[in-house]
Amino acid sequence: MILIGDARQKLKELPDKSVQCVVTSPPYWGLRDYGTASWDGGDPSCDHLPPNEAPNSHKMTSGQKTSHAGRFAGPNCFKCGARRVDSQIGLERTPDEYVAEMVAVFSEIRRVLADDGVLWLNLGDSYAGNNSRASNNGRAGFGTEREGVFTKTGEGLKDKDLVGIPWRVAFALQADGWWLRQDIIWHKPNPMPESVTDRCTKAHEYMFMLTKSAKYYFDHEAIKERGAMVAGDSAGSRQRDTRNTHGLGGGNDGLNAAKAKLAQELADKGYNTRNRRSVWTVPTRPFKGAHFATFPPQLIEPCILATSREGDTVLDPFFGAGTTGLVAQQHGRKWIGCELNREYAEMASKRIKDAEPHPQLFT
Numbered sequence: 001m002i003l004i005g006d007a008r009q010k011l012k013e014l015p016d017k018s019v020q021c022v023v024t025s026p027p028y029w030g031l032r033d034y035g036t037a038s039w040d041g042g043d044p045s046c047d048h049l050p051p052n053e054a055p056n057s058h059k060m061t062s063g064q065k066t067s068h069a070g071r072f073a074g075p076n077c078f079k080c081g082a083r084r085v086d087s088q089i090g091l092e093r094t095p096d097e098y099v100a101e102m103v104a105v106f107s108e109i110r111r112v113l114a115d116d117g118v119l120w121l122n123l124g125d126s127y128a129g130n131n132s133r134a135s136n137n138g139r140a141g142f143g144t145e146r147e148g149v150f151t152k153t154g155e156g157l158k159d160k161d162l163v164g165i166p167w168r169v170a171f172a173l174q175a176d177g178w179w180l181r182q183d184i185i186w187h188k189p190n191p192m193p194e195s196v197t198d199r200c201t202k203a204h205e206y207m208f209m210l211t212k213s214a215k216y217y218f219d220h221e222a223i224k225e226r227g228a229m230v231a232g233d234s235a236g237s238r239q240r241d242t243r244n245t246h247g248l249g250g251g252n253d254g255l256n257a258a259k260a261k262l263a264q265e266l267a268d269k270g271y272n273t274r275n276r277r278s279v280w281t282v283p284t285r286p287f288k289g290a291h292f293a294t295f296p297p298q299l300i301e302p303c304i305l306a307t308s309r310e311g312d313t314v315l316d317p318f319f320g321a322g323t324t325g326l327v328a329q330q331h332g333r334k335w336i337g338c339e340l341n342r343e344y345a346e347m348a349s350k351r352i353k354d355a356e357p358h359p360q361l362f363t
Helices: 007-013 095-112 165-175 235-245 251-268 297-307 323-330 342-355
Strands: 002-004 019-024 038-040 083-085 113-123 179-187 204-211 279-281 313-316 334-339
Touching: 002 007, 002 342, 007 095, 007 334, 019 095, 019 297, 095 113, 095 165, 113 165, 113 297, 165 179, 165 204, 297 323, 313 323, 323 334, 323 342, 334 342
Parallel strands: 002 334, 019 113, 019 313, 179 279, 313 334
Antiparallel strands: 038 083, 113 204, 179 204
């Protein structure tokens, strides 16, 4: 089911320990406006600018909307005094404010998570002082129409500093009682181009694995990856012995038959797989119906397979295009998504219904 509304409130509707696995990617700090704000008071016909936006304060380029630096930060309209009302996460003024919101959300998630449950948290990073370009109602780099800019500042941050949002959040959750079990590197072989000449183009994000207790459910067999045969058990090194022990005769035919039979025996014993490594190479894959970046299903699949069983419930409190629900359903899991934007919730429901025709429940 999809719960439409603020995750901080909707999670309160879920019973304690009712979810086995959480896979989510919260809004990144200062990256985009999800279009959920409303205005209280003032002039209804006003286009509403925050207080630090004086007319002509920001040079606009061709194709840009009439939005200016600091658009997301001001609580009141510069023109008519209307008060901006918005519950979305990610537009906080400083990293500390954003981290505090994350801790509050995941404290509630810890309540609904089973004692042996696991949280998988994907977060991206950014640089201090730079202006994020939320394009065409989507994450930076998607689309061509610039939606606005958000200057990233915070105590101790210098212009061009890497903010370190993922690790700030991870350490804050650890301090709040979570077990920080692992950092997975999501390697993107097709990263977004960056016009930078004083650093490398970023081609990775973090996926943190956090748990509610020291002991938790983890099926490592379900996510093993292809590996090489171990030394001493390779068909090449033992083919003469196997030719004799299996009675397959001499010559090349005997050697080839022995090699094939040994390879099958090794496969049957699991020697052709290995424990999954902590670097996952997964290309980004845009979903046609969304104007923002979405989870690749291949990134979510090992999380769900390793830390939930068939019939368990998987939660994504920032549902977006619904990829977590889609993958969970394809693998026989139940799922719950929370989504603030009704339009996104409807898009996710249609996507999942088209892929696996089951009725969806909105509450």
